[in-house]
Amino acid sequence: MKKSPLAIVKERFGDDRKAAKAKLVAEVQALADGGLWIDRIGDKGLEFASNKQLLHLHDVLTQVKSEFGSRDKLVGSILEIEARTKDEGYKSRFEAWSTPRLVDYHASAKKRAS
Numbered sequence: 001m002k003k004s005p006l007a008i009v010k011e012r013f014g015d016d017r018k019a020a021k022a023k024l025v026a027e028v029q030a031l032a033d034g035g036l037w038i039d040r041i042g043d044k045g046l047e048f049a050s051n052k053q054l055l056h057l058h059d060v061l062t063q064v065k066s067e068f069g070s071r072d073k074l075v076g077s078i079l080e081i082e083a084r085t086k087d088e089g090y091k092s093r094f095e096a097w098s099t100p101r102l103v104d105y106h107a108s109a110k111k112r113a114s
Contacts, residue, residue, distance in 0.1 A: 005051035024054050031061040036071050037099050060100045074102050081109045 006017065013020035013027075025046045031037070037057075046054065068074040075094045079085045094102060 005055055008055060009051050021051065021054075024051070024058060025049075028054055028058050028061065031058070031065060034065065034070075036061050036064050038071075038096075056100070060103055064099060064103060071099060071102070074099075074106060078102065078106050078109055081106070081113050 003011075009020045009024055010017065013023040028046055049057075064071065064074055068077060075091060076085070078094060079087070079091060084090050094105075097105070
């Protein structure tokens with residue numbers, strides 16, 4: 001049976017529910033401050049996001065940091081796969097996208113290219 005998001009948060013970040021979520025939010029904010037993410041949070045902020053959303057965002061930002069190092073390199077990788085590295089208009093289109101959307105597009109572009 002699949003674990004609940006709360007169980008996963010407790011498993012990864014500690015047993016206390018509030019402390020574990022606070023650690024998760026702190027890690028997501030640390031990754032987001034590293035230039036991996038454009039700030040599109042509503043009025044409330046990350047503290048009020050669900051555990052499922054935070055876990056997904058943490059996984060995506062960790063993947064981008066380990067594979068590419070920065071969001072700009074991810075966009076550059078997409079442009080290289082599609083052989084459009086000199087197209088500035090195309091690049092600016094991707095710079096407006098969210099990081100999870102870019103990761104999904106990169107995976108599909110890689111699959112199409114092979």
